[in-house]
Amino acid sequence: MADQYGRPGDGARRGRTPAIRWDEPPEGPVLVLLDQTRLPAEEAELVCADAASLVEAILTLAVRGAPLLGLAGAYGVALAAARGADVDEAADALAAARPTAVNLARGVRLAQAAYRAALSGGTTATGGTGGPGAPGGSPVGAGDRAGAARAALAAARALHARDADASAAMARHGLALLDELLPGGRHRVLTHCNTGALVSGGEGTAFAVALAAHREGRLRRLWVDETRPLWQGARLTAYEAARHGMPYTLLTDSAAGSLFAAGEVDAVLIGADRIAADGSVANKVGSYPLAVLARYHHVPFVVVAPVTTIDLDTPSGASIEVEQRSGHEVTEVRMPHTAAGAGGGVPVAPLGTQAYNPAFDVTPPELVTAVVTEMGAVSPVTAPAIAGLCARSRQVTIS
Structure with missing residues (x-):
C-alpha cells in the first residue's frame, strides 16, 4: 500500500x-x-x-x-x-x-x-x-x-x-472554438467529472479551456456536475475552480436537464479517457446523457483531450472496454479513500442490493460537436477527421 x-x-x-x-x-x-x-x-x-x-x-x-x-x-x-x-x-x-x-x-x-x-x-x-x-x-x-x-x-x-505543452495548446484551441460557436463571450459552460490540473501535467483538458475563458473575462458561469458515485466534480472540479476564483455552481447530475430546459447552458465541455477511430468518446459515466440533452437543446457538446487519448486501434465505441467498479460505491455513501471493499460507508440501499456501476459510458460521434486536441479542433467528428489529427501529430513529432 x-x-x-x-x-x-x-x-x-x-x-x-x-x-x-x-x-x-x-x-x-x-x-x-x-x-x-x-x-x-x-x-x-x-x-x-x-x-x-x-x-x-x-x-x-x-x-x-x-x-x-x-x-x-x-x-x-x-x-x-x-x-x-x-x-x-x-x-x-x-x-x-x-x-x-x-x-x-x-x-x-x-x-x-x-x-x-x-x-x-x-x-x-x-x-x-x-x-x-x-x-x-x-x-x-x-x-x-x-x-x-x-x-x-x-x-x-x-x-x-x-x-x-498539449494542455496549453488545448486551452488556446478550445477557447477559440468557444468564441466561434458562441459569439459575444460570457460563456455558461457545463462540465462533468474533473479535467483540470489534477489530471494533467499542465492545467488540464476541458477545465483548462474554461479556465482560459475565465482569465479572458469570458466565463459567466461554470456549471459543475457533482459526478456520482465518487463526486469527482464536487470534490475536485469545485476545488480547482475555487482556487482559481472562477464563478462556479455545483449541481446534482440529475439536475442538468432542468438547466438545459431553462436555457442556462451555452456549451458542454468534457474530457475523454479514450476516443475510438470513428470518433466515439469514452468518458466518465454520465457524459452520454449530457450529449443527448445537448443535442435536443441545440447546445454544443465539445470533447477536449490530447491526441494520445485517440486510439486508432479501437475501431468504434462498441470496441471500447468499459471498466466496471464495485457496487459498494453505489449502495453506500462513503469518502473515496475508503472505497476498497464493503463496510466503510453508510448504507443507502438494503443489504444485498445489486448495483450497476460502470465507470464510463460511450458517446457516439454524431452527438459530439467537436473534438479539441493540441493539434486543433475537428468538426464534424468523423473517422477521416480523427485520422487526420493523428497524422498531423505524427508529422509534428517526427519533425
Missing part, C-alpha cells in the same frame, strides 16, 4: 501540491502523488516505492484522469527499473490497472520501450514515439540496467513536458 509522504514537496512550498512528482530521498527513488481521494479536505501526498503500490493508487483513484494516468504509468515503469524490479512484470500490472484509459497503457509502453532499447544498447527514448533512435537520446551500453532505468525516467519526464 502507498503510505502518506510526510514532508512537503516543491509544489507544496509554492502553494500548490503537484499531482505527480518524482523524488529521490536517501532510501531510494519514489513516485509521489497528491492523494485525490482526500480532496478537498486535505492535500495529502502518497509515496509509491514500487509498482504494486502505484497500481493500488490507480485502482483506488488516488491518481486518476487519462493524461495523468499516462504519466503515472511511465513513471511507474521508471520506478520499477530504478528499484531493480522486474520491469516487464511491473509494466503489465500497471497497463491493466484501468483498461478504459488508453493513456495509461501508452505511458507504460513508452517508458518500457525506452528501457528495453537502452538495455539492448540502443538509444534512450526521450521524444517522438519512444522507439529506438528517438531524438535527444544517448547511447547506453548493453546490460547497463542503471542506464536503462535513466532512459525510462527520461522518457517519462519528456512525456510529462509534452503533456503540459
